[in-house]
Amino acid sequence: MKQFIAFVKKEFYHIIRDKRTLFILLGMPVVQIIIFGFALTNEVKNSQIVILDNAKDAASAQLITELGSSRYFDIKQNVYSYKDIEAAFRAGHIRMAVVFPPHLDEDLKHFNKAQIQLVADASDPNVATTLTTYAGAIIQDFNKRYNQGRQLPYTIQTEVRMLYNPQGKGAYSFVPGVMAMVLMLVCTMMTAITIVREKETGTMEVMLVSPMKPIRIILAKAVPYLLLSLVNITSILLLSVYVLEVPINGSLALLGFESILFTLTCLALGLLISAATDSQQTAMFISLTGMFLPTIMLSGFMFPIENMPVPMQVVSNAVPAKWYYMIVRDVMIKGAGLGAVWKQTLILTGMLVFLLAMALKKFKIRLA
Amino acid sequence: MDNNKVITAHELTKRFGDFTAVDKITFEVTRGEIFGFLGANGAGKTTAMRMLSGLSLPTSGQATVAGFDVYKQNEQIKKNIGYMSQKFSLYEDLTVKENIRFYAGIYGKSDAFIKEKTGYILDHLHMTSEANKLVGSLPLGWKQKLAFSVAIFHEPQLVFLDEPTGGVDPVTRREFWQMIYEAAETGITVFVTTHYMDEAEYCNRVSIMVDGRIEALDTPGGLKRTFGARSMDEVFLKLARAAKRSE
Known part of the structure; x- marks a missing residue:
């Protein structure tokens, strides 16, 4: 346990020392929420x-x-x-x-x-x-x-009702999307980079020669980014409730639980990337093009998945952000409970277990 | 088992598919010895060292390190060895003190021990006033000496130094070897790889690997007599020229 704390402390030093990255990590969700919430809205006022x-x-x-x-x-x-x-x-x-x-x-x-x-x-x-x-x-x-009160109605009535989003507010769909995007970026990319960096500098080798177990090294790497993500989730939710006036209709606890589940999935993905690559550039490239773009394109938050060709719809199922986006939208906006999103939750859990197992296996192979 | 042997290797072999990186090497290293492990690039030094430090499992043969078996007891081995890699292995964005605390921490040392020993080391390295500076701002020679101090901070029985003096000026290299001697005097066995033949002269015994095998193993003086050479440079060239594979 002492080893573990020493390691986590060191990770925090890394994060705190790199002020620019820290600023980006904490500022990014705020900026994105504001950009997506206000500037990128398709709602027209006044x-x-x-x-x-x-x-x-x-x-x-x-x-x-x-x-x-x-x-x-x-x-x-x-x-x-x-x-x-x-x-x-x-x-x-x-x-x-x-x-x-x-x-x-x-x-x-x-x-x-x-x-x-x-x-x-x-x-x-x-x-x-x-x-x-x-x-x-x-x-x-x-x-x-x-x-009303007339015998002979004089027009054919077309009724348009916009469920859940009566004003057609853009922020309703952007908030869950931004959450998925930010978590993906912070967890996947940052974990991947931080582990690969240690490989590059040679400190990973020293770590592996130490009595510290590989699984603990991995966990200690993940803890600071998990905490950072919780800060980000909180700031996004506060901004969306108090600034964008998007209500949280469902249970906050459920939302938190699902967010942590998704965060862990992203962390596992980052670990997998880091185990498979040897340079920070490669790690960043894979994270950005391989993870970040599909998150935007295929999670359904920018472009409706129903309108895509069938092969694309199939591919979109492999994107964890798609399921998280569905969950957040249902829980936050529609006020759904676990009963309505258990399927998506199960899929995310499955992805987490699969990715974690793969990452650990890869990490071990390198030791043999 | 002989308690005085820190490393025993018997026909230790590592194969990667068809390629035999380390081919039945047999040797012993005695407690408190400075053991030079020489060889051209690709001779198998690093693979041998990785097997002995518990990073890689041998294909066949036996070996014990600090009295523990490399197949089954690599957790115990890890507790009893120190390691300094050829890449500079301290964190540049951490201060001198934080680096020491971190490495001592992952070896599970107590706060009191860490505090006392940190003070001693900083004093010894004349770096007390640099304790709170970032390691990245120190000159390379200082970093290297600090890295060595950190590698033996937890008082291991044995320390592996993988080309520790690469890129360091001659004066600092001398100082660095002074530290190695001091460590050996306290009973820490030193297992060092190097490309500098003048450094090989500093070792108690030297082994020279060629194509995965140990071709020669003796004191520097003994090797020079055997090969009729005036310096370790000549000894090394005579052996290394016979090598069939290179990187």
Whole structure:
């Protein structure tokens, strides 16, 4: 035990002495959460719009109030002709224009239908789609209320409900993704590098000649990074709850347990890489291209796995981050319990056992 | 078993597939001896040393180190030996004191022992004022001497030095050998590999490996007489020229 503590202490010295790396390790999750949460969001807030109200009746007045009071739109001005709309787009002030037909109220009442035109600046197609969807939803809402108590409904209703993420908030899917990514980076890459570094400098040889058992060397290497990861998990969760306002709907204990499980899987992966390589560059290269990229591409957090070709879907099953991402999304956002994620948990556990066994075997072979 | 023999090897062999790295070497090393282990690159020195230090299992033959069997008791062997590799093996991002504490710690030494001995060593190396400096900032000669002190910190019966003076200036090399003599006087057996033939002269006995076999083993004086040579350099060249394999 004394040996073990001496070793862990030494590992902490390494980490603390390398201030730049430490800063990156602890700062990275914060920066990523902020980047992904705010900058990379596909949610559109406070978009400037103009309204061309040709109707000027009760129905249009009501709709304008509703559009303006939503947090997605700011009504910049009322315009009086299509020419004005064009000018406003050209000047770059606005992203969308809403055009009400003349006699909106009457059209609705007498002809049972009316058309409202939404003109969006499609030079940014994503934003345009999002904005028209928002506006469409608000208009549908209005429709529904207007229809109440009428014998003859006048429009076909399309109901769009966004489960679990009613505002379509981007942060909901980014937070679990960033957690998977950061843990992968800290645990896999850093453990791999730190062990290979000792091989390079020759200190590993000295260690192996000492009475310290190989399994203890490996564990002592893993402990500091496990702790570092716990700090990172905590900071990510705090940021997402208090800054991004993403709630933790499920049990915090379960989330913590699953995170530790995933962390251990990543550590085992790092150990395996370090046992199989001899230089820090190789270790870093394998960790980055072999682990980090698949984590981003194939975990489902950036690109939906359902849309991928079947072979890619099969490959994605081998990515531990995919399962962790599913677990965190279910537990954190949907508030699911262990009953709902036991399958993924079991798969992760299996991966951990497999990777650890492989790493230990590789490590031992080198001693013979 | 003779308690005075720190190493006994009998027809010790290591094969990697078809390649016989170490071919039936037989020798003994006596307590307190400085034993030079010479050979050209690829002669099998490192493999032999790895077998004796418990890093690698022999293919056949017998050997004991510090009275323990290399096949079954390598845990006990590890407790009783020290090792200094040819690569510089201290942590550059740790201070002098932290390095000492760490290596003493993995050998399970008590705090009181570590504290007392650290003070003694730093005093002896005239490095007391450098105790809290990072090892990376020290000159190479100092690091090397510190590494040796660390390798014998836990007072092993035997210390393996794998080309300990590579890249060190002649003055420091002399000082380094002074330390080796001091260690041998306290009863620590020294098993040293080197490429410097002047260093071979400092050893009590020298063995020369060629192509995995020990071709000669005697005192430096005895070897020179046998081969009719004036220096160890000549002895080594005469033997090494006969080598068939090289790296």
